[in-house]
Amino acid sequence: xxxxxxxxxxxxxxxxxxxxxxxxxxxxxxxxxxxxxxxxxxxxxxxxxxxxxxxxxxxxxxxxxxxxxxxxxxxx
Amino acid sequence: xxxxxxxxxxxxxxxxxxxxxxxxxxxxxxxxxxxxxxxxxxxxxxxxxxxxxxxxxxxxxxxxxxxxxxxxxxxxxxxxxxxxxxxxxxxxxxxxxxxxxxxxxxxxxxxxxxxxxxxxxxxxxxxxxxxxxxxxxxxxxxxxxxxxxxxxxxxxxxxxxxxxxxxxxxxxxxxxxxxxxxxxxxxxxxxxxxxxxxxxxxxxxxxxxxxxxxxxxxxxxxxxxxxxxxxxxxxxxxxxxxxxxxxxxxxxxxxxxxxxxxxxxxxxxxxxxxxxxxxxxxxxxxxxxxxxxxxxxxxxxxxxxxxxxxxxxxxxxxxxxxxxxxxxxxxxxxxxxxxxxxxxxxxxxxxxxxxxxxxxxxxxxxxxxxxxxxxxxxxxxxxxxxxxxxxxxxxxxxxxxxxxxxxxxxxxxxxxxxxxxxxxxxxxxxxxxxxxxxxxxxxxxxxxxxxxxxxxxxxxxxxxxxxxxxxxxxxxxxxxxxxxxxxxxxxxxxxxxxxxxxxxxxxxxxxxxxxxxxxxxxxxxxxxxxxxxxxxxxxxxxxxxxxxxxxxxxxxxxxxxxxxxxxxxxxxxxxxxxxxxxxxxxxxxxxxxxxxxxxxxxxxxxxxxxxxxxxxxxxxxxxxxxxxxxxxxxxxxxxxxxxxxxxxxxxxxxxxxxxxxxxxxxxxxxxxxxxxxxxxxxxxxxxxxxxxxxxxxxxxxxxxxxxxxxxxxxxx
Numbered sequence: 001x002x003x004x005x006x007x008x009x010x011x012x013x014x015x016x017x018x019x020x021x022x023x024x025x026x027x028x029x030x031x032x033x034x035x036x037x038x039x040x041x042x043x044x045x046x047x048x049x050x051x052x053x054x055x056x057x058x059x060x061x062x063x064x065x066x067x068x069x070x071x072x073x074x075x076x
Numbered sequence: 077x078x079x080x081x082x083x084x085x086x087x088x089x090x091x092x093x094x095x096x097x098x099x100x101x102x103x104x105x106x107x108x109x110x111x112x113x114x115x116x117x118x119x120x121x122x123x124x125x126x127x128x129x130x131x132x133x134x135x136x137x138x139x140x141x142x143x144x145x146x147x148x149x150x151x152x153x154x155x156x157x158x159x160x161x162x163x164x165x166x167x168x169x170x171x172x173x174x175x176x177x178x179x180x181x182x183x184x185x186x187x188x189x190x191x192x193x194x195x196x197x198x199x200x201x202x203x204x205x206x207x208x209x210x211x212x213x214x215x216x217x218x219x220x221x222x223x224x225x226x227x228x229x230x231x232x233x234x235x236x237x238x239x240x241x242x243x244x245x246x247x248x249x250x251x252x253x254x255x256x257x258x259x260x261x262x263x264x265x266x267x268x269x270x271x272x273x274x275x276x277x278x279x280x281x282x283x284x285x286x287x288x289x290x291x292x293x294x295x296x297x298x299x300x301x302x303x304x305x306x307x308x309x310x311x312x313x314x315x316x317x318x319x320x321x322x323x324x325x326x327x328x329x330x331x332x333x334x335x336x337x338x339x340x341x342x343x344x345x346x347x348x349x350x351x352x353x354x355x356x357x358x359x360x361x362x363x364x365x366x367x368x369x370x371x372x373x374x375x376x377x378x379x380x381x382x383x384x385x386x387x388x389x390x391x392x393x394x395x396x397x398x399x400x401x402x403x404x405x406x407x408x409x410x411x412x413x414x415x416x417x418x419x420x421x422x423x424x425x426x427x428x429x430x431x432x433x434x435x436x437x438x439x440x441x442x443x444x445x446x447x448x449x450x451x452x453x454x455x456x457x458x459x460x461x462x463x464x465x466x467x468x469x470x471x472x473x474x475x476x477x478x479x480x481x482x483x484x485x486x487x488x489x490x491x492x493x494x495x496x497x498x499x500x501x502x503x504x505x506x507x508x509x510x511x512x513x514x515x516x517x518x519x520x521x522x523x524x525x526x527x528x529x530x531x532x533x534x535x536x537x538x539x540x541x542x543x544x545x546x547x548x549x550x551x552x553x554x555x556x557x558x559x560x561x562x563x564x565x566x567x568x569x570x571x572x573x574x575x576x577x578x579x580x581x582x583x584x585x586x587x588x589x590x591x592x593x594x595x596x597x598x599x600x601x602x603x604x605x606x607x608x609x610x611x612x613x614x615x616x617x618x619x620x621x622x623x624x625x626x627x628x629x630x631x632x633x634x635x636x637x638x639x640x641x642x643x644x645x646x647x648x649x650x651x652x653x654x655x656x657x658x659x660x661x662x663x664x665x666x667x668x669x670x671x672x673x674x675x676x677x678x679x680x681x682x683x684x685x686x687x688x689x690x691x692x693x694x695x696x697x698x699x700x701x702x703x704x705x706x707x708x709x710x711x712x713x714x715x716x717x718x719x720x721x722x723x724x725x726x727x728x729x730x731x732x733x734x735x736x737x738x739x740x741x742x743x744x745x746x747x748x749x750x751x752x753x754x755x756x757x758x759x760x761x762x763x764x765x766x767x768x769x770x771x772x773x774x775x776x777x778x779x780x781x782x783x784x785x786x787x788x789x790x791x792x
Contacts, residue, residue: 003248006245007248007249007252010249010620010623010624011252011616011617011620014615014616014619014620016612016615016616017616020612021612041609042609042612042613045609045610045613046613046616049252049255049256049259049613050252053251053252053255054248061255061258064255064259065258065259065262068259068610069259069262069263069266069606072602072605072606072609072610073602073603073606076602076605076606076609
């Protein structure tokens with residue numbers, strides 16, 4: 001498992017995703033690639049950030065913000 | 077990685093080539109102070125970090141002395157290592173050229189690297205790159221320690237950050253926490269801007285924002301207060317614990333000192349009350365008159381006789397002078413020719429008293445009014461009263477028998493002495509009493525001095541048992557009581573600040589909820605939803621980072637305690653506890669020893685050393701896990717507080733740990749008092765080790781002449 005997948009997994013295991021977003025552990029994606037294709041806004045938003053920070057092409061703060069907010073604005 | 081061999085050539089006391097063939101387990105290098113142990117450590121450190129400067133300071137004086145002017149020789153430290161079954165040699169060296177006696181120039185500084193693969197092929201590579209590859213500098217930081225003080229790596233605030241960067245996953249989560257906060261703030265700002273477009277709630281919104289801003293500042297302020305109070309409490313608790321080891325003595329000492337002071341005061345008072353100023357008493361207190369009574373008696377008899385004689389003469393004179401004065405005749409009659417008493421005796425007052433009482437108190441008989449004795453007394457009084465009226469002319473005319481009434485004065489003196497006799501008789505008693513009083517006081521003082529000596533002896537005993545000097549012991553008690561008071565105050569402050577912070581947080585939550593309500597009714601809904609998700613993401617990032625951080629700390633703590641249990645030579649039953657503390661803008665880790673959940677603030681040096689070494693072994697194990705290999709650890713005099721027995725125990729325990737260890741110690745050597753010969757004690761035979769060396773100066777040598785200094789390396 002790559003580092004970014006490990007990091008994503010650590011985030012998705014946070015209890016808030018289960019308690020507030022009612023996500024079951026078994027339904028959680030195990031890779032960033034999978035998470036980027038998720039229908040769930042919080043999963044995809046986290047995946048976008050992980051990809052932005054630990055992906056092959058690091059992004060600047062403003063690019064990261066644009067990517068995340070744009071996605072969320074569209075998704076919500 | 078295993079260091080197989082270290083060679084030191086012409087480096088300070090290491091004249092010519094000296095080789096340490098090391099084992100992969102425990103290597104012990106023995107050496108007396110000043111015979112080359114630390115120079116070994118410094119040589120290795122120079123190999124790892126030394127730069128091309130002040131090289132002439134590293135040259136062997138003996139080698140330089142033996143070299144002809146104009147000739148050169150090499151100074152070299154070399155290390156052969158084995159890693160993944162491949163051998164590498166890293167050598168740092170330079171040339172020294174003798175320019176004149178005791179002076180040299182240096183050149184050709186270099187660090188060479190040689191790699192040798194499984195088939196024995198050797199390749200020359202950049203020594204610095206090779207060194208960093210096989211023994212990364214971050215790992216070296218936790219591999220070499222000089223003295224006990226250096227063992228406490230957590231002295232430095234940056235230690236934790238360094239460890240996390242090296243060995244923990246937590247380092248990858250830092251940036252997420254940071255970016256999560258950034259994204260949330262931007263989303264909050266977007267919502268606020270949108271809400272502010274709605275003028276309906278403008279004033280209320282502004283007011284809430286102001287309140288939130290104020291509450292945030294208050295929260296920070298109280299958090300700072302709380303942090304500093306927490307720190308203060310820890311400091312006071314530490315001080316109290318240190319003081320507690322002395323305080324029972326200090327308590328006893330204070331009681332004793334009070335008693336001693338009281339006794340000394342009593343002695344001083346007794347001394348003051350002793351009056352031995354007998355010469356003064358002789359005159360001021362009339363002691364000189366102690367035997368005056370017989371003299372007075374004689375004097376009084378003489379005065380009486382004299383007075384009687386004087387009165388006889390006067391009487392005769394009066395008779396002769398004439399009987400013309402009725403009163404005188406009457407007097408003569410009254411007295412039946414007896415010699416009359418002097419005028420004024422008995423006194424006017426006594427006379428009047430007797431007349432009033434109608435009793436003659438001279439003869440103790442009744443003298444009823446009208447009776448002869450009564451009339452007699454009346455006449456005597458009248459005569460006296462008339463005698464007091466001066467009739468100048470008459471007096472002038474009268475011829476007196478005794479012009480000056482000296483007899484009367486003598487009589488008065490005698491009477492006065494008689495009156496004073498009672499007091500004089502008391503002088504003897506007073507003298508006796510004073511002497512007795514002084515003797516009693518002297519006895520008391522003697523007893524008090526005996527008591528004082530006993531109390532002082534007790535104080536000596538207490539001080540003898542105490543590890544600190546008397547003044548300090550007294551200070552300890554003074555401070556102890558002050559610290560106790562401080563602690564009470566600080567604990568109350570802590571409770572108050574906690575309560576205040578909770579109140580602020582509640583208020584802050586209420587305000588935020590109010591603000592959120594306005595946002596919900598005023599801002600764009602997608603902005604609100606975005607913000608809410610980013611708030612949650614920030615929480616997830618922050619919590620995960622802290623979790624990773626805590627996991628690392630827990631791992632380090634578990635490993636440290638495993639080693640601590642093994643090498644704990646003081647049989648201390650407590651545990652090493654890593655405590656995360658939030659400082660302003662950063663997190664630090666404090667390492668404590670706890671026993672039964674109570675922090676052990678001031679452990680002794682050997683316990684502290686075993687704790688630090690345990691942590692270092694734990695770090696080394698972490699490094700092994702992360703890098704999937706072991707790294708050597710080199711300690712110069714790490715156990716100087718242990719003493720020989722403890723050192724032996726310690727060595728036997730760390731013998732079992734996996735890493736390669738090189739320990740430089742000064743124990744197990746014996747100097748013969750007469751021959752001054754050094755030898756290794758038999759006790760060293762019982763010390764478990766894989767290899768041992770003895771770094772020993774070649775004898776004879778002159779400690780003041782470096783040219784005679786040459787450390788020989790003896791493999792034991």
